[in-house]
Amino acid sequence: MSKVRIGFIGAGRIADLHARAYADNPQADLTAIADPAPGRATTRATEWGADLAFEDYHDLLADDSIDGVEILLPHNLHSSVAIEALAAGKAVSLQKPPGLTMSEADALFSAAKPSKPLFRVFDNFLSYAPFRRAKSIIDNGEIGDPQMFKISAIYGRGVGVWDIPADSMVWRQDPAQNGGPPSIIDHGAHMAASIVYFMGPIETAHTFNEISETDVDAGRGGPMTITFRTANSRRLGVWTMTGARELEIPSDYYPGDEFIEVTGSKGVVWVNRCSGNLLNAPPVSVLSGGKLRHFEDMETDWGESFKTAGEEFGRAIENGSQVDMNAAMSRNVYAFQLAAVKSAEEGREVNVSEIS
Secondary structure: OOOEEEEEEOOOOOHHHHHHHHOOOOOEEEEEEEOOOOOHHHHHHHHHOOOEEEOOHHHHHOOOOOOEEEEOOOHHHHHHHHHHHHHOOOEEEEEOOOOOOHHHHHHHHHHOOOOOOOEEEEOHHHHOHHHHHHHHHHHOOOOOOEEEEEEEEEEEEEEOOOOOOOHHHHHHHOHHHHOOOHHHHOHHHHHHHHHHHHHOOEEEEEEEOOOOOOHHHOHHHOOEEEEEEEOOOOOEEEEEEEEEEEEEEEOOOOOEEEEEEEEEOOEEEEEOOOOOOOOOOOOEEEEEOOEEEEEOOOOOOOOHHHHHHHHHHHHHHHHOOOOOOOHHHHHHHHHHHHHHHHHHHHOOOEEHHHOO
8 A cells, every 4th residue: 555645844943853753654654845945855855765855835735646744834824835735635734823813724724624635733732642641531530520720831941952943933033924922822822722622612811921922032921821711611721831041941852841730520630741851750640539640651752742643644644534633623722822812912801702
């Protein structure tokens, strides 16, 4: 059986993690790379074993042998390039967010109909093994009805982190390209997606902070607290982000870490690490039935979540199935993010229905 053929549109720093999915993949090959930086596509194609390299992504989309694309570009290009890729008959895995505005995102979601090729907005947190274990524990009823969700992100002084090229950060500090404060729109997309993944669609958000559209180098915009209410009004939660510049955080990737606590009607589940390893604790802990249990029998390397997500994308193309996040879930996640930004600007609780 022939393998699914995948192309990357964009070959910057984050593409290193996406490429993991195709290093030893029985269903899919990374076949083509497109990147406008002179020589980068050729260099990356050689590095990752891809057959084709293009400076113009239109040439990749015109190649009928390519089944699907991963779009790994600055935010201002997400919606338009994804729409073009769908129109070219390609399955699409799009790095978050789905646009610079809700209207841009909605144009994309309209193009991503069930009758069209597979579409998802990519978020590797949803394929991170400790998150999935915690979700399974909740779904199995071990903590009862989940009622309160807390997710915290801390940024500090990374120990062992990878090199981040300066040019990969320039567009993130440009409001015309980043779509809003990175603490909510860029890295915050992971927080918002995780909240919806665990708790269901969000109805309201209330942000407490003075946010900046260029907060990449300002402790990621922290301290910041966002309270939220789900469409199931009995489920509430808190999302916090803190910039602790002098705190040493062991990590193979970015200088930060994330933690989750979900309290149910009869128990609590914790995820004690994510992109870093600040606590050096078991990845998942559960208090249920009067007993505290710890789970360590899972992959904890955050980078491996990209591999898992990429492998699932290839299988979904092959099988004609769907994989998270579909258009409906992605729309609620993005509307939640924009509601959080609007709340910070206006100093009030904002319903996601106000976002259009």
